[in-house]
Every structure is written in structure tokens, then in C-alpha cells.
Amino acid sequence: MTKIKFGTDGWRAIIADEFTVENVQRVAYATALWLKDNASAPAAVVGNDCRFAGKLFSATVARVFASQGIKVFLAGNEFVSTPMVSLGTVKLETDLGIIITASHNPPSYNGFKIKANYGGPATPDIIDSVESRIPESVSLELNSLEEYQQEGLIEEVDLETLYCDHIQSSFDLEAIRGSGLKLAYDAMYGAGQNVMRRLFPEITFLHAENNPGFDGQAPEPIHKNLSELSEMIKLSGNIDSALATDGDADRIGFYNGKGEFVDSHHIILLLIQYLHKYQGLSGEVVTTFSCTGKIAALCSKYNLPHTITKIGFKYICDLMVNSGKSYLVGGEESGGIAVSGYLPERDGIWIGLTLWEYMAKTxxxxxxxxxxxxxxxxxxxxERYDLHVSEALKQQIIENCRSGKYTAFGKYGVIRTEDMDGYKFHFSDDSWVMIRPSGTEPVLRVYAEAASSDEAFSVLDATKAVLLG
Structure with a gap:
């Protein structure tokens, strides 16, 4: 029997290979055991995104939970986003939320994400506890959805309307609609499409149809996957900004009116500026080790506390939930960002609307x-390079980093080094390069910050020459 292992953001596997009804039942049963051990009257929200057979898998989870006496609020919508399940978990006061999604992974994958009662990623101890309960096999006598509904164990809920209502009460949508801004949205065939059609029916839409195969492309909102959106902006000549979200709509891609990609480093800084300088909010800023040093500079200027974590939104969420402090922004380089007044959760639509409101209000x-x-x-x-190298070379480079072998990369002399999560080499002009190995493939991720894109690529090229030379 397949050994099921949760990664940094849930369990993911290839549909019909390891991601099967039988294996989903095993994971759902283990989750049900955790719920029964940790709640007196356990309840959960369950939904699925746009991926192939999502409804089948979410119904499987709901039926397994119901068979164990757990109350299930099952999304009655054709598909929902991860933030909709997270919000539903809080609004309906359940113990967990389950979303069937593989997020931004290729279309052949599906997955199982667990959300805690605070509406953010489940903590590693919850994940480990669920994982330890996964049986080698499970044989359950399951009734139909309809039978469990008649018993009151499964109740269909409209998570899409719940989410839209929350958006309406949290943003000045009329300011955005009345601003004269020409806006566009690329759904990447993902779970944000119906919500955005309800909220902004008049804007320009791209890839906003239900296509479980995502037209053969991984629905990750990075520039190389959004060339059609970028070209559309350039050709139109009258779009002021565009938003893109990934398959489950928790990550953001963003564009200016020239069709140029605005990365997460800039987005986080813009959010700090809007929320603090214009809205008067304060709180801790939490960002990951690969983010720009300009965040620390802006926080210092605004007298805001700033904490740097290891790479991964789970570390950000952990601080937001457990530190006892109020937070302003929490974000990572890969497009996952959370803000004050909402959930400790990534939400691409929420972040995009915050930026559009900033533009409209100013x-x-x-x-x-x-x-x-x-x-x-x-x-x-x-800027970033992903260097595909042998595992042996990857390990040798990391050992070189650890032993202090690298004192310069071409003309860039190292003045200090940090090793929180990978190795960051600082240069004299506030530029830096960071080397971090992938934990799952023979890839080295190399990031560089400099005053301009050309200079950042110059740092990357110099670093690559040293590493591979």
C-alpha cells in the first residue's frame, strides 16, 4: 500500500496513480480520527477546486467524516477556492477545513489540504498527528451523500456567497468600480473565476472557464506562465492593472498597465505603505528569508516591528496565530501573502483587491x-535562477557554502553571510545573493537583489559562473 506523506502544504499526488478514492478515504479516515480525539462535537468544512474529479473526492471525504459521526458543511458550489474554505471554517466555527486541491501544481495532480479552526494552514503538529493515523488500508461501509444529508450529518453550504458577502463588507468596491480604472483578471482556469465575475462583471477576463486540465499548464501565477495576459495588456493599451490567481486562488500574480510583472517583493511593500501610511494601521510585518531587504528598511522608517522566518507560509502563519502580537502583513516571495483584518491565510483575490483599492483611493x-x-x-x-544540477554537485555547493569557501562571486565581494534557510551572501552596496537547495529535486534556487534588474542578473551570472565553474 502507498505510503502517504504530507508535504509543506498538504498531501499531493498524481490523479489515478496515488491520488485515488481509496487513498483519499485513508487520509480522510485518519483526519476523522484526529477530529474525534480533539473535539467534543467535531465539525468540518469540505470543498474542492476546479481539478479533475474534485467533486468525487470532496464527496468521498464528506462521506467518510459523516460515517464517523462528524458534522460536515460541504460546499454546494461546483468548485471553491482555498480561501473560501478557510473563511468558511472560521464563519461556521468548525474544527477543520478540508480543500481538495493541488494548488499551483501541474494538472495531473490533486491534493488534500487541511485548514485549522483559525482559517489558516494547519500547524505541523496537527499534520504529523493526522499522518501518524493513516491506516495501511481502510474498509468502510459508506452511505450515500443523500442519506447522510437526511440524517443531518452533511449540510450543503454556499461558500461562494459567504466569501463574496465578506468581500463586500470589507472593501470599498464602489471606489474601485467608480475610479475609472480599466482592470483585468486572469483566472488561470482556477477557482477564483466565479467570485470575480460576481464582484466585477465589467472587467476583462482571461482563462475564466472551467477547464480541469488548465490547458495543459501548471496554474502558477508567475510571469512565464502569464505571457498571454501580459501581451493582452500591451496590445489593449488601456488596461491599468491586472490580477492573476493560481488554481486554488491563494497566490497572486500582478501586472501594471505596461504588461510588466509586479513581483511579491513590491506587492508586500505596497501593502505596508497602504495599510500603515494611508489607513493608519500598525502591527508586525512577517516575511520569509528570500524577501527583499527593502522591507526591513521600510519597517524601520515606519517604526513597525519586522520578523524574518524560514521559507514557507506555515512559518508566517504560526507567528500570526501563536505570537500573541497583532500583524500588518505576512508574505513570501512565491506570491502567498496575508494582511491585517482578515485570516492568517494567503488569498490572491483579497490581496489584489487591496492593491486596486489603494490605486482607486489615491x-x-x-x-x-x-x-x-x-x-x-x-x-x-x-531575480532568480533555478540551476538544474546533479545531486552530488548540489550537495558539494551547499557544503562549500557551509564551510565559508565562497568569499566573492566575480567582482562581488562577500562582507557577511546569513544561513537561516539556505545561504545569503551580502555585498557592500546592499545587494546580495542567496543559494538554497530544493528539498525535493536536484535544483539550486539562486536569488539576487540589486538596485536594478540588470544588476541583479549580473550578480546571478557571476554566482552561476563560480558555482558551476
Whole structure:
């Protein structure tokens, strides 16, 4: 029997290979055992995104839970996003939320994510506890959904309307609609499409149809996957900004009116500026080790506490939930960002609307707002290479980093090194390069920050020459 192992953000596997009804039953049964051990009257929200057979798998989870006497609020919508399940978990006051999704993975994958009662990623101890309960096999006598509904154990809920209502009460949507901004949204065939059609029916939509195969592309909102959106903006000549979200709509991609990608480093800084400088909010800023150093500079300028964590949103969420402090923004380089006044959860639509509201309220273009930012902290760019190397070379490079072998990368002399999660080598002009191995494949991720994109690529090229030379 397949050994099922949860990764950093749930269990993911290839559909009909390891991601089967039988294996989903095993994971659901283990989750049900955890619920019964940790709640007196256990209840859970269950939903699925747009991936192939999502409804089948979410119904399987619901039936397994119901067979164990657990009350299930099952999404009655054709598909929902991860943030909708997270919000539903809080609003319906359940013990867990389960979303059947493989997020931004290729279309052949599906997955099983667990959300805790606070509406964010389950903590590692919850995941470990569920994983330890997964049986080698499970044989359950399951009734139909309809029978469990008649017993009151399964109740269908409209998570899409619940989410839209929460958006309506949390944003000044009329300011955005009445601003004259020409906006676009690329759903990447993902679970954000119906919500955005309800909220902004008049904007330009791309890839907003139900296509479980995502047209053969992994629905990850990075620039190389969004070339069609970028070209559409350039050709239209009248789009001011565009938002893209991934398969389960928790990650953001963002564009200016020139069709240029605005990365998460800039987005996090813009959020800090809007929420603190314009809305008067304060709180801790939590970002991961691979984020720009400009975040620390802006926090210092605004007298905001700033904490850096290891890479992975789970570390951000853990601080937000357990530190006892209030937070302003929590974000990572890969497009997962959370903000004050919501959940300790990534939500691409929520972050996109926050930025559009910033533009609408100030009457300034995205480029103008970024120029305002540069006036505060200076211009910068962060770029990244993924170096595909043998496992042996990868390990040798990491050992070289650990032993202090690298004192310069070409003309860039190292003045200090950090090793919180990978190795970050700082240079004299506030630029840096960071080397971090992938935990799952023979890849080295190499990040560089400098005053411009050209200079960041120069750092990357110099580093690559040393590492591979």
C-alpha cells in the first residue's frame, strides 16, 4: 500500500496513480480520527477546486467524516477556492477545513489540504498527528451523500456567497468600480473565476472557464506562465492593472498597465505603505528569508516591528496565530501573502483587491505608487535562477557554502553571510545573493537583489559562473 506523506502544504499526488478514492478515504479516515480525539462535537468544512474529479473526492471525504459521526458543511458550489474554505471554517466555527486541491501544481495532480479552526494552514503538529493515523488500508461501509444529508450529518453550504458577502463588507468596491480604472483578471482556469465575475462583471477576463486540465499548464501565477495576459495588456493599451490567481486562488500574480510583472517583493511593500501610511494601521510585518531587504528598511522608517522566518507560509502563519502580537502583513516571495483584518491565510483575490483599492483611493497609477515606494527606500529588483544540477554537485555547493569557501562571486565581494534557510551572501552596496537547495529535486534556487534588474542578473551570472565553474 502507498505510503502517504504530507508535504509543506498538504498531501499531493498524481490523479489515478496515488491520488485515488481509496487513498483519499485513508487520509480522510485518519483526519476523522484526529477530529474525534480533539473535539467534543467535531465539525468540518469540505470543498474542492476546479481539478479533475474534485467533486468525487470532496464527496468521498464528506462521506467518510459523516460515517464517523462528524458534522460536515460541504460546499454546494461546483468548485471553491482555498480561501473560501478557510473563511468558511472560521464563519461556521468548525474544527477543520478540508480543500481538495493541488494548488499551483501541474494538472495531473490533486491534493488534500487541511485548514485549522483559525482559517489558516494547519500547524505541523496537527499534520504529523493526522499522518501518524493513516491506516495501511481502510474498509468502510459508506452511505450515500443523500442519506447522510437526511440524517443531518452533511449540510450543503454556499461558500461562494459567504466569501463574496465578506468581500463586500470589507472593501470599498464602489471606489474601485467608480475610479475609472480599466482592470483585468486572469483566472488561470482556477477557482477564483466565479467570485470575480460576481464582484466585477465589467472587467476583462482571461482563462475564466472551467477547464480541469488548465490547458495543459501548471496554474502558477508567475510571469512565464502569464505571457498571454501580459501581451493582452500591451496590445489593449488601456488596461491599468491586472490580477492573476493560481488554481486554488491563494497566490497572486500582478501586472501594471505596461504588461510588466509586479513581483511579491513590491506587492508586500505596497501593502505596508497602504495599510500603515494611508489607513493608519500598525502591527508586525512577517516575511520569509528570500524577501527583499527593502522591507526591513521600510519597517524601520515606519517604526513597525519586522520578523524574518524560514521559507514557507506555515512559518508566517504560526507567528500570526501563536505570537500573541497583532500583524500588518505576512508574505513570501512565491506570491502567498496575508494582511491585517482578515485570516492568517494567503488569498490572491483579497490581496489584489487591496492593491486596486489603494490605486482607486489615491487616484494614482501602480507605477506612481511604486515610484513613491522607491522615494522611500530606493529602487531595487530581485531575480532568480533555478540551476538544474546533479545531486552530488548540489550537495558539494551547499557544503562549500557551509564551510565559508565562497568569499566573492566575480567582482562581488562577500562582507557577511546569513544561513537561516539556505545561504545569503551580502555585498557592500546592499545587494546580495542567496543559494538554497530544493528539498525535493536536484535544483539550486539562486536569488539576487540589486538596485536594478540588470544588476541583479549580473550578480546571478557571476554566482552561476563560480558555482558551476
Amino acid at each position: 487616484g494614482r497609477s501602480l507605477d506612481d505608487l511604486i515610484d513613491d515606494l522607491y522615494a522611500e527606500v530606493g529602487s531595487f529588483a530581485v
